[in-house]
Each structure stands twice: as structure tokens, then as C-alpha cells.
Amino acid sequence: MTFALTACGGAGAEDDGRKVVLTTFTVLADMARNVAGEHLRVESITKVGAEIHGYEPTPGDIKKAARADLILDNGLNLEAWFAQFVADLEVPHAVVSEGVAPLNIGEDAGAGKANPHAWMSPVNAQIYVDNMVRAFTDLDPVHSAAYRDNAEAYKTRIGAVHDDLVAALSAVPADQRALVTCEGAFSYLARDAGLTEKYIWAVNAEQQATPQQIGAVIDFVRARDVPAVFCESTVSDAPMQRVVEATGARYGGTLYVDSLSEADGPVPTYLALIRHDADTIAGALAGAVR
Known part of the structure; x- marks a missing residue:
């Protein structure tokens, strides 16, 4: 240290x-x-x-x-x-x-x-x-x-x-095991759960999405027939909604990364944050949008 x-x-x-x-x-x-x-x-x-x-x-x-x-x-x-x-x-x-x-x-x-x-x-x-x-x-x-x-x-x-995270996400069919988000904040979670990661921008400091970035995600979703996509709580989901409109994928829900919620919100603790994200991802990819 x-x-x-x-x-x-x-x-x-x-x-x-x-x-x-x-x-x-x-x-x-x-x-x-x-x-x-x-x-x-x-x-x-x-x-x-x-x-x-x-x-x-x-x-x-x-x-x-x-x-x-x-x-x-x-x-x-x-x-x-x-x-x-x-x-x-x-x-x-x-x-x-x-x-x-x-x-x-x-x-x-x-x-x-x-x-x-x-x-x-x-x-x-x-x-x-x-x-x-x-x-x-x-x-x-x-x-x-x-x-x-x-x-x-x-x-x-x-x-x-x-x-619990690995068990929840292991239930997602192999051909749907892709995690598409606004920010590339899920590399470590995706690694743990065996998901392929795709994102619009790498870090939120670069969150002015370009047409090329959005186009690349649209191509990925179409090619993989990804059933659901996600965005994070601290940024606008507008760029990802453009992906939804272009591909027909569902908007799977809001994920949390950089911040907890208030005490009465969905992720008041770190453990609740990981559980929420795992359940939201697994539920949406399996067809039950949370």
C-alpha cells in the first residue's frame, strides 16, 4: 500500500x-x-x-x-x-x-x-x-x-x-451471451460471467457518441441478434435508444456502475449494485425485461 x-x-x-x-x-x-x-x-x-x-x-x-x-x-x-x-x-x-x-x-x-x-x-x-x-x-x-x-x-x-452472479448469467443461452452498454464499464463483470462485451464509448468522459460508434454497435447487435441492450444510471440513454430503434432489440434496463442510489433506491450498497446488474442483465437477455 x-x-x-x-x-x-x-x-x-x-x-x-x-x-x-x-x-x-x-x-x-x-x-x-x-x-x-x-x-x-x-x-x-x-x-x-x-x-x-x-x-x-x-x-x-x-x-x-x-x-x-x-x-x-x-x-x-x-x-x-x-x-x-x-x-x-x-x-x-x-x-x-x-x-x-x-x-x-x-x-x-x-x-x-x-x-x-x-x-x-x-x-x-x-x-x-x-x-x-x-x-x-x-x-x-x-x-x-x-x-x-x-x-x-x-x-x-x-x-x-x-x-450468484455467475449462476444467474450462466442461464443465458450461449448465442445471447453478449452485453451491450453505453459505457465500456463491464469488462470485469463480463469476464467473470462469460459474456462478450460491446459498448458505444469506452469511458463516460467520452460520452459524445459519434455516428460511427453507434453504427458499430448497431452492426454488432444485428450480427449477433442480441435481444437486449443497456445503459448506465449516470448518463443519458438516448444513444442506446437509437440502437434500439435501428435493431429492434429491447432496452433491457438501467445498470449501475459509478454510483450507488439513495438508501430507498435499487442499489443502496455495493452488493445490491452487483445483484441488481446481474439480475437485470440475465432477465433481459433471457427475455424478461426488468
Whole structure:
């Protein structure tokens, strides 16, 4: 685990005495809370529904980060704004994707770079959890045993979600095992579930879909007779609706990647996010649009 700069400490004392862990987006925050338990206060820089790739930190974000005791970021070039965000802050940070074997983006401006959405694989998510344990132990060694115990229990639950995901998507007929989305955010999930991935743009920062990109997806859907296509919650589905109109494929539903929902929404936790996406994909590809 690599740390940058030096800790300023004491951020949590203003509220309840706990040290504060600040994550770059809500998915990481939920994972971190499961590891931290009651011993750390975990917050997210971005709010529910925010698009993470092109996020622009506010002055309030800078103040919040300066008071934190630890910042967690995904890495793998997800948070393009992060380096400048922390450049002048004397706060340690940890990269939670460290140790993940990245899959590379195959198309568009990002071709050859690591696909940053590694948390979409529950197998990778367990690596994230281990990295959080190390970071929290360095920050607060008194509660190291609790962090390890919390992590092991959480990893067991993540493993069960992985098994359910593979089982749900294994029921999709072989000739329909294609996942067509707006963003290329599902490479790791598709790998785990044995799906062929196709997308309009590689990352949401490039979300101005060109006629060529849409045309390539239309050709793919027609050639594979793909029954359903999808888009993500943080972007407009208008480009994918053009694919639907041109091919007759169904719009299979909204998938979640970069952000959780509110507590009363469909994906208030990371585990709920993976379950929702797996059920939505499997149901739509099998003919029951969710």
C-alpha cells in the first residue's frame, strides 16, 4: 500500500471523535464502511448519482479533504481529477485497486489503458477490501483485529454474490451471451460471467457518441441478434435508444456502475449494485425485461 504526503490527523474530532476516511465515490464508501465498522467515519467526495470520470471538485470538497485523516481512491486512471485535487493536501491516501490485474480498454481514445472499473468484479472487490484493511490498520492500529474480522465477513458475502452472479448469467443461452452498454464499464463483470462485451464509448468522459460508434454497435447487435441492450444510471440513454430503434432489440434496463442510489433506491450498497446488474442483465437477455 502506497501512501502519499503526511497525515494532518484530527479530522473526526469535530464530530464524534472517530478518524475520517474520505473516498472518491459512493461505491468505495460503502465498501469502506463494511470494513471500518464503528471505528472510523467514512464519507464520499461525490454524492449519489454523480458521474465520477469528469467530476470537478468544489471548494467544499477541498476543505473536507483537508480535514480527513485518509483518502481512498480507485486508481487505474478513474479519477482523472484526483492528482490535482490532493496535490497540496497533507493527507495520506491509498489506492484500493492496487494488486488487481487490469483489463485494458480495447477501443477509442483509451485504447491500451487499464479499464478502471475493476470493482465490478466481486473477485477484484475482495482485493479492494484487503487494501482497505491495510490502510485502516496503518491509520488506526488499535482496531486492526476488528478491521480484519469485518473484512473476512464482508469478503464471504462478496464471494456469495459472485457465485450468484455467475449462476444467474450462466442461464443465458450461449448465442445471447453478449452485453451491450453505453459505457465500456463491464469488462470485469463480463469476464467473470462469460459474456462478450460491446459498448458505444469506452469511458463516460467520452460520452459524445459519434455516428460511427453507434453504427458499430448497431452492426454488432444485428450480427449477433442480441435481444437486449443497456445503459448506465449516470448518463443519458438516448444513444442506446437509437440502437434500439435501428435493431429492434429491447432496452433491457438501467445498470449501475459509478454510483450507488439513495438508501430507498435499487442499489443502496455495493452488493445490491452487483445483484441488481446481474439480475437485470440475465432477465433481459433471457427475455424478461426488468
